[in-house]
Amino acid sequence: MNDFLSRLRYRLSVFMQGRYGMDHLNRVLLISYFVLYLIQRFKPNRALYYLSTVLLIYTLFRILSRNVSKRYQENVKFESAWRNVTGFFKDFSFDKLKDRFSQAKEYHIYKCPRCRQKIRIPRGKGHIMVKCPKCAFEFHKKS
Ligand SMILES: [Zn+2]
Incomplete structure (x- = not known):
């Protein structure tokens, strides 16, 4: 069993050679996919189902992409947008709003x-x- 796992890991590393893999954007995309998938499992919704499928396909495309520099640039752009959004929520407080x-x-x-x-x-x-x-x-x- 252990042998099987290590062989699988080896196969995977060979398969992933020269491919982009995970980054912050992909992690956020995957989490969004799981959230949408769970929501539409509990409350079936065709639009959400398609959206979650598109998200999954796009994430897989980014993980397996061989255009590493382009995917890297996308992630850089995403990181800066992410900082803006989280910065807004970090600065936000009801006291400030009341003031x-x-x-x-x-x-x-x-x-x-x-x-x-x-x-x-x-x-x-x-x-x-x-x-x-x-x-x-x-x-x-x-x-
Ligand atoms: Zn003046």
């Missing part, structure tokens, strides 16, 4: 007419003189 909302209630954001600098002005103060912190330009605003 943003309460600020919007109490303040108004104006743009300096001269240099377009954004200036935060408290609401409900009537006519006020605003001095741009960047270019020192002064202008009237009703808040």
